[in-house]
Amino acid sequence: MDTASRDELLAEAVDLRTRGEAEQARERLVALADRHPQDAEVAYQTAWTHDALGLEAEAVAYYERALAGTDLSARDRLGALVGLGSTFRILGRYEEAVGTLRGGLVEFPDDGALRTFLAMALFNTEQHDEAMRILLELLATTSDDPGVRAYRRAIGHYAKDLREVVQQAP
Structure with missing residues (x-):
C-alpha cells in the first residue's frame, strides 16, 4: 500500500x-x-x-x-496523552492515569486538559489536596468569570494550602 x-x-x-x-x-x-x-x-x-x-x-x-x-504532531501527541490518561482513569487504573498525565505535563506544562484530568485522577487516588490545588490554580489563571477574576490573587494564594488558618489574637 x-x-x-x-x-x-x-x-x-x-x-x-x-x-x-x-x-x-x-x-x-x-x-x-x-x-x-x-x-x-x-x-x-x-x-x-x-x-x-x-x-x-x-x-x-x-x-x-x-x-x-x-x-x-505535537497536537496529536498531546491528544494521545490526554486520551490515554483519561482512559486509564475511567478504567479504574488510577495510578497509571496519574503517571501518564504527569508525564504529559512534563512535555506540555501549560495544558489545561492535562491538568484537569490529572486532578481527577489524583482525586481517585485520594490525593485531594493536590487535586484541589491544581484545579484552583487552573481556575485562577484561566477563568473569564468576573467574580473569579476579582479574587484571582486570593484563589491562587489559597490554592497553595487550603488548610491554612490564620491564628487570631485573643
Missing part, C-alpha cells in the same frame, strides 16, 4: 468518525492499523475512535502504540 493510499484511507476514516459514523471508522482504522503497525498517527486515530465508541479498554493498546512512535 503506498503512502497516498494510506493517507486517503486515514482521511476517509477520520471523516466517517467526524460525521458520526464511528463504527464504520473503527472498522477501517483497525484494518489500517493492522497494515501499518508502526504508524503512530494511524494508532492515535484508531484509539480516539475506540474511545468515541466507549471501547476504552480496546483504545489503550492503540494509545500506547501511538505514544511509542515518533511521527505524531
Whole structure:
C-alpha cells in the first residue's frame, strides 16, 4: 500500500468518525492499523475512535502504540496523552492515569486538559489536596468569570494550602 493510499484511507476514516459514523471508522482504522503497525498517527486515530465508541479498554493498546512512535504532531501527541490518561482513569487504573498525565505535563506544562484530568485522577487516588490545588490554580489563571477574576490573587494564594488558618489574637 503506498503512502497516498494510506493517507486517503486515514482521511476517509477520520471523516466517517467526524460525521458520526464511528463504527464504520473503527472498522477501517483497525484494518489500517493492522497494515501499518508502526504508524503512530494511524494508532492515535484508531484509539480516539475506540474511545468515541466507549471501547476504552480496546483504545489503550492503540494509545500506547501511538505514544511509542515518533511521527505524531505535537497536537496529536498531546491528544494521545490526554486520551490515554483519561482512559486509564475511567478504567479504574488510577495510578497509571496519574503517571501518564504527569508525564504529559512534563512535555506540555501549560495544558489545561492535562491538568484537569490529572486532578481527577489524583482525586481517585485520594490525593485531594493536590487535586484541589491544581484545579484552583487552573481556575485562577484561566477563568473569564468576573467574580473569579476579582479574587484571582486570593484563589491562587489559597490554592497553595487550603488548610491554612490564620491564628487570631485573643
